[in-house]
Amino acid sequence: MKQPDTLLEIEDLHTGFELDDGTVRAVDGVDLTISRGEVLAVVGESGCGKSVMARSVLRLVDKPGRITGGHIRVHGDDGVVDMVTAPGPDLRAVRGRKVAMVFQEPIASMSPMHTLGNQIGEALILHGEATKAEARTRVVELLRRVGIAAPERRVDEYPFQMSGGMLQRAMIAMALSCGPDLLIADEPTTALDVTTQAQILDLLRELRRDTDMAIMLITHDLGVAAQLADRIAVMYLGSVVESGTTDTVLGSPRHPYTRALLRSVPKLGSRSRERLRPVRGMVPGPYARPPGCPFHPRCDEFMAGRCDATVPRAVPAPLPDGAKGTDGTVSCLLYGADSVPPQKGEPAA
Ligand SMILES: Nc1ncnc2c1ncn2[C@@H]1O[C@H](COP(=O)(O)OP(=O)(O)O)[C@@H](O)[C@H]1O
Numbered sequence: 001m002k003q004p005d006t007l008l009e010i011e012d013l014h015t016g017f018e019l020d021d022g023t024v025r026a027v028d029g030v031d032l033t034i035s036r037g038e039v040l041a042v043v044g045e046s047g048c049g050k051s052v053m054a055r056s057v058l059r060l061v062d063k064p065g066r067i068t069g070g071h072i073r074v075h076g077d078d079g080v081v082d083m084v085t086a087p088g089p090d091l092r093a094v095r096g097r098k099v100a101m102v103f104q105e106p107i108a109s110m111s112p113m114h115t116l117g118n119q120i121g122e123a124l125i126l127h128g129e130a131t132k133a134e135a136r137t138r139v140v141e142l143l144r145r146v147g148i149a150a151p152e153r154r155v156d157e158y159p160f161q162m163s164g165g166m167l168q169r170a171m172i173a174m175a176l177s178c179g180p181d182l183l184i185a186d187e188p189t190t191a192l193d194v195t196t197q198a199q200i201l202d203l204l205r206e207l208r209r210d211t212d213m214a215i216m217l218i219t220h221d222l223g224v225a226a227q228l229a230d231r232i233a234v235m236y237l238g239s240v241v242e243s244g245t246t247d248t249v250l251g252s253p254r255h256p257y258t259r260a261l262l263r264s265v266p267k268l269g270s271r272s273r274e275r276l277r278p279v280r281g282m283v284p285g286p287y288a289r290p291p292g293c294p295f296h297p298r299c300d301e302f303m304a305g306r307c308d309a310t311v312p313r314a315v316p317a318p319l320p321d322g323a324k325g326t327d328g329t330v331s332c333l334l335y336g337a338d339s340v341p342p343q344k345g346e347p348a349a
């Protein structure tokens with residue numbers, strides 16, 4: 001399925017945590033691709049495995065988490081690295097340089113003991129992007145690039161002296177320092193107030209306009225996804241249940257989970273005050289994984305004896321309004337996801 005401009009291919013990824021009470025299947029068969037320069041939003045409620053999936057891409061899953069299967073292929077001019085099996089030197093060559101990440105808790109990934117200049121500068125020196133003498137100038141440039149005012153002064157400040165928005169900008173500057181092909185931004189606006197959220201979104205939009213960097217934008221906020229993404233992947237309990245172009249997924253969602261998510265947020269772009277309905281029920285606990293389709297206990301379209309018995313596999317998803325063709329994938333029995341493929345000689349539907 002690899003397209004010529006494929007940058008990242010995640011295939012049947014499984015990441016679990018072996019705990020005393022059992023195994024948490026945090027990522028349970030994720031399939032995703034990102035092309036060069038593309039913005040993919042990964043959406044879904046809290047606890048659905050978005051962060052663990054993102055950390056898996058860089059092989060930075062917290063202990064006792066472990067990737068137990070699948071492939072994460074990072075394509076470059078110099079070949080392909082599978083992050084699942086790659087040895088240390090190959091991992092380090094990808095981290096930062098090809099794929100960089102802004103983590104969900106910006107403050108936790110900064111050292112409180114060092115100035116911004118030293119932290120970001122050190123990353124530059126470590127990756128051979130700058131000499132000691134150049135590092136400070138480069139950091140000032142990067143801070144200016146992400147919209148930090150008076151960067152010549154800020155470069156000598158410590159994280160505790162900065163606002164949440166400024167720290168988030170600094171984290172993005174650090175991620176940009178080695179010119180990655182892909183930036184993974186995990187809930188980059190979640191911890192911020194509304195005004196600062198808008199500013200960080202503007203910054204990401206500028207970056208996508210001015211560079212050919214691809215972005216994997218992880219967010220539980222469909223409004224954020226709508227503003228930035230070319231394509232959207234919807235995750236539920238560790239797997240992608242629907243994917244497609246942003247217009248299709250948000251305008252004509254096909255999976256009942258995506259529909260329910262959309263009913264739970266104000267209509268995108270509208271000012272009307274229609275009644276919002278939260279998604280019925282809750283994301284089940286990590287040990288209470290339902291049999292069959294993981295969404296069936298909360299689904300408005302539940303079909304007894306089928307949805308609780310069969311795990312739907314991803315199939316090409318129909319275009320809206322009966323138009324010919326497909327856009328992305330959907331994993332739901334409503335779309336014949338459990339049917340056998342058409343026999344040879346049978347006309348394709
Ligand atoms: N360090 C960890 N130890 C045990 N379980 C974890 C750990 N990190 C995440 N999990 C579990 O993995 C699942 C997915 O979590 P996460 O990827 O953080 O979800 P999301 O980012 O979509 O909110 C959850 O059930 C969570 O409890």
Ligand SMILES: [Mg+2]
Nearest residue numbers: 050051104187
């Ligand atoms: Mg998360």
